[in-house]
Amino acid sequence: xxxxxxxxxxxxxxxxxxxxxxxxxxxxxxxxxxxxxxxxxxxxxxxxxxxxxxxxxxxxxxxxxxxxxxxxxxxxxxxxxxxxxxxxxxxxxxxxxxxxxxxxxxxxxxxxxxxxxxxxxxxxxxxxxxxxxxxxxxxxxxxxxxxxxxxxxxxxxxxxxxxxxxxxxxxxxxxxxxxxxxxxxxxxxxxxxxxxxxxxxxxxxxxxxxxxxxxxxxxxxxxxxxxxxxxxxxxxxxxxxxxxxxxxxxxxxxxxxxxxxxxxxxxxxxxxxxxxxxxxxxxxxxxxxxxxxxxxxxxxxxxxxxxxxxxxxxxxxxxxxxxxxxxxxxxxxxxxxxxxxxxxxxxxxxxxxxxxxxxxxxxxxxxxxxxxxxxxxxxxxxxxxxxxxxxxxxxxxxxxxxxxxxxxxxxxxxxxxxxxxxxxxxxxxxxxxxxxxxxxxxxxxxxxxxxxxxxxxxxxxxxxxxxxxxxxxxxxxxxxxxxxxxxxxxxxxxxxxxxxxxxxx
Ligand SMILES: *[C@@H]1O[C@H](CO)[C@@H](O)[C@H](O)[C@H]1NC(C)=O
Ligand SMILES: *[C@@H]1O[C@H](CO)[C@@H](O)[C@H](O)[C@H]1NC(C)=O
Ligand SMILES: *[C@@H]1O[C@H](CO)[C@@H](O)[C@H](O)[C@H]1NC(C)=O
Ligand SMILES: *[C@@H]1O[C@H](CO)[C@@H](O)[C@H](O)[C@H]1NC(C)=O
Numbered sequence: 001x002x003x004x005x006x007x008x009x010x011x012x013x014x015x016x017x018x019x020x021x022x023x024x025x026x027x028x029x030x031x032x033x034x035x036x037x038x039x040x041x042x043x044x045x046x047x048x049x050x051x052x053x054x055x056x057x058x059x060x061x062x063x064x065x066x067x068x069x070x071x072x073x074x075x076x077x078x079x080x081x082x083x084x085x086x087x088x089x090x091x092x093x094x095x096x097x098x099x100x101x102x103x104x105x106x107x108x109x110x111x112x113x114x115x116x117x118x119x120x121x122x123x124x125x126x127x128x129x130x131x132x133x134x135x136x137x138x139x140x141x142x143x144x145x146x147x148x149x150x151x152x153x154x155x156x157x158x159x160x161x162x163x164x165x166x167x168x169x170x171x172x173x174x175x176x177x178x179x180x181x182x183x184x185x186x187x188x189x190x191x192x193x194x195x196x197x198x199x200x201x202x203x204x205x206x207x208x209x210x211x212x213x214x215x216x217x218x219x220x221x222x223x224x225x226x227x228x229x230x231x232x233x234x235x236x237x238x239x240x241x242x243x244x245x246x247x248x249x250x251x252x253x254x255x256x257x258x259x260x261x262x263x264x265x266x267x268x269x270x271x272x273x274x275x276x277x278x279x280x281x282x283x284x285x286x287x288x289x290x291x292x293x294x295x296x297x298x299x300x301x302x303x304x305x306x307x308x309x310x311x312x313x314x315x316x317x318x319x320x321x322x323x324x325x326x327x328x329x330x331x332x333x334x335x336x337x338x339x340x341x342x343x344x345x346x347x348x349x350x351x352x353x354x355x356x357x358x359x360x361x362x363x364x365x366x367x368x369x370x371x372x373x374x375x376x377x378x379x380x381x382x383x384x385x386x387x388x389x390x391x392x393x394x395x396x397x398x399x400x401x402x403x404x405x406x407x408x409x410x411x412x413x414x415x416x417x418x419x420x421x422x423x424x425x426x427x428x429x430x431x432x433x434x435x436x437x438x439x440x441x442x443x444x445x446x447x448x449x450x451x452x453x454x455x456x457x458x459x460x461x462x463x464x465x466x467x468x469x470x471x472x473x474x475x476x477x478x479x480x481x482x483x484x485x486x487x488x489x490x491x492x493x494x495x496x497x498x499x500x501x502x503x504x505x
Contacts, residue, residue, distance in 0.1 A: 025369065026281040026334040030478030031504060032241035033234060033493045034446060035271070037483065038226045039264040040245045040288045042298050043200020045486045049221060050200055053208035054105040058144065060207050061199035061303040062100045065092040066156075067191040068166040069184045075166070075173060077131035081114030085129040085173045087166035097195065099303040101136060102207055107143050109136035111303055118142070120175055124159055127176040144192070147182050154192045155182075163188040199304055201297035202247055202288060207259035215261045222267040225485065228274045230494070234484070235278035237497050238504025241334055242280055243445060243480040244271055245287030247300045248315075251322040260300075265326075272330045281334035283373065283480070284323050285445070290315055294343035294378060306346040313355045321362040328366035335371035335477075336363050337400060337445070344377040352377065353389050360394055368395070371477065373443060375400040376434070383430050391439035398477045399434050400445035403427055403468075406452060416453045416460045423467045431475060441477035448482045449502065450490040458501065461490065465502045 037045035050056050066075040074089040074096045089096050094113050101109040101117075110118040116131045117140040124139030133140050138159045147153035156164040158175035165177035165187040177188040206214040234242065246268060247260070254262030268284070275282045288300030295306035308316075320338060327333045338359040342352055356374045363372050374390055376383060376399060383401065390397050405411045405419050414422065435442040449465040456464075472479040486492040489499075496502040 027240060028477060029475060030241040031239050032243050032480035033239055033484045034243045034480050034482045035226055035484050036245060039267060040247045040298055041202045041205050050205060057194055058100060059204040060102045063097050063195040065096055065193040069189045069191055070187045071166050071169055073169055077112040081112040081116040081131045085118060085131055087173055088169040107141060109140050120158055127174045129173040129175055152192045154190050155188050199297045202300050203302045206261055218261050219263050222263060231274035231278045235280055240280055243283040243285050245285045247288035248290045248319045251319040272332055275332040281332050283335045283337060285337040285340055287340040289339060293339055293347055294341050306343060308347060310351050317358050317362050320359045324363040324366045333370050335373050337373035339375055341375060341378040344380050371396045371398050373398040373400050384433050397440040398443045399440050400443045401434060402446040403444055411452045416456055419451050419453050420464055420467045423471050428471045435476055442475040443477035444472040444475045444479040446482040447472055448491050461501050
């Protein structure tokens with residue numbers, strides 16, 4: 001063997017060691033940005049993505065009230081579900097609220113407060129309307145017919161071809177109206193109020209466009225929203241990592257369960273190539289989890305109910321296993337985050353720990369060097385509830401906390417200085433409580449310079465962002481801004497850098 005051969009052999013050896021799951025050790029702490037609204041849609045970040053959906057105010061999870069124009073009363077499943085549907089409520093809140101499951105632009109199931117579906121009794125053999133079925137089929141399927149002039153005036157046709165009617169406050173609602181017309185005393189005419197808090201996520205966009213159009217719309221979005229140019233921008237502006245939210249359906253690419261569409265896996269692969277080219281590392285973040293870990297739009301939920309629990313652990317770990325197996329060999333893999341923002345108390349701590357244990361084991365089957373990130377529960381009152389668990393029996397583990405001066409009444413009336421003080425004091429203390437010297441690392445996996453301070457000037461934003469960068473820079477694993485791109489400018493790190501609100505270099 002010549003010296004040259006020996007060098008070649010050593011070189012191949014080092015290349016080979018990379019290919020069996022040794023990632024380059026990332027330079028900590030990371031300065032990262034979230035590629036939000038790329039592989040997991042969040043409508044508020046780019047509302048126009050939804051504009052070509054027919055009847056796009058009636059997407060999955062949209063909550064509606066039906067007000068009988070004859071009786072001047074709201075429809076209500078008695079007890080919030082499990083029995084008959086009546087029309088005798090003077091005002092509407094939880095029980096009177098119906099969540100849509102969209103079949104197509106005019107056909108829906110209605111899910112009630114206690115999660116049953118409205119339908120015809122006797123598996124469709126009767127005309128009385130009940131809310132008892134736990135799985136929708138034909139008898140639970142209704143067509144909403146909108147009045148041409150007044151779109152919120154509706155009539156509702158049941159699977160027997162007849163219309164729902166509210167004859168009297170003392171009688172059950174029935175599906176036996178055969179007439180026509182839109183007059184106010186017509187018992188089949190309802191005023192449909194759409195509640196403001198609507199969902200615009202991956203389920204809504206893919207099901208809204210439907211199986212013909214959704215694959216094109218999503219592919220176009222993935223191709224254009226984040227490109228190689230963006231990785232160049234990030235690396236030349238002081239960032240060294242990206243956190244990429246993905247949805248559980250990515251593990252079923254190219255043929256995920258409907259309505260999700262294939263292609264996000266190829267986009268993730270491209271991100272790894274660009275990351276490597278521009279010297280960034282990648283955090284894969286399992287952001288949208290089957291059955292929903294928080295009911296929020298970014299969990300991929302259909303209707304906003306948070307239903308993740310012990311029975312979902314197996315499927316969720318399979319997604320982690322898939323992601324780890326496919327990415328362990330990629331040199332720029334920095335970490336895999338097992339679950340974004342589980343919400344207390346729906347996700348209980350014991351289930352979460354059980355899942356984190358098996359999720360960690362799944363990652364370690366393929367890589368010993370990638371970090372494994374365990375997210376704190378979103379609204380836990382005990383920021384250190386994972387600390388002792390994560391500190392025992394794990395290697396290269398990180399705890400993720402998210403800091404927004406938003407989403408709580410506490411921030412509604414804070415002025416500029418109070419917001420900055422809150423970061424310097426409360427946030428700094430909380431971060432320090434989850435940052436241990438020999439335990440798991442800490443990570444502020446989401447934060448933003450948007451806030452509720454009124455009439456804030458550019459200089460105010462600059463001071464606030466700088467305070468955040470100073471404090472979150474103490475996290476031992478690093479931080480990630482939410483997000484890279486967003487139509488609301490202060491949420492877009494790209495815009496904030498381009499407009500000199502934030503300077504990282
Ligand atoms: C919607 O679905 C229903 C039930 O499957 C079907 O009868 C109807 O023709 C569909 N409408 C459209 C516009 O596709
Ligand atoms: C329908 O409901 C909307 C919103 O609650 C209300 O503004 C409107 O006046 C109602 N229309 C009728 C005809 O009751
Ligand atoms: C967390 O949020 C849920 C849902 O909004 C709520 O029911 C629960 O009380 C909150 N828990 C804490 C500790 O704030
Ligand atoms: C927070 O949770 C940890 C782990 O369960 C526990 O040891 C600690 O006492 C809790 N702290 C508070 C303030 O409840």
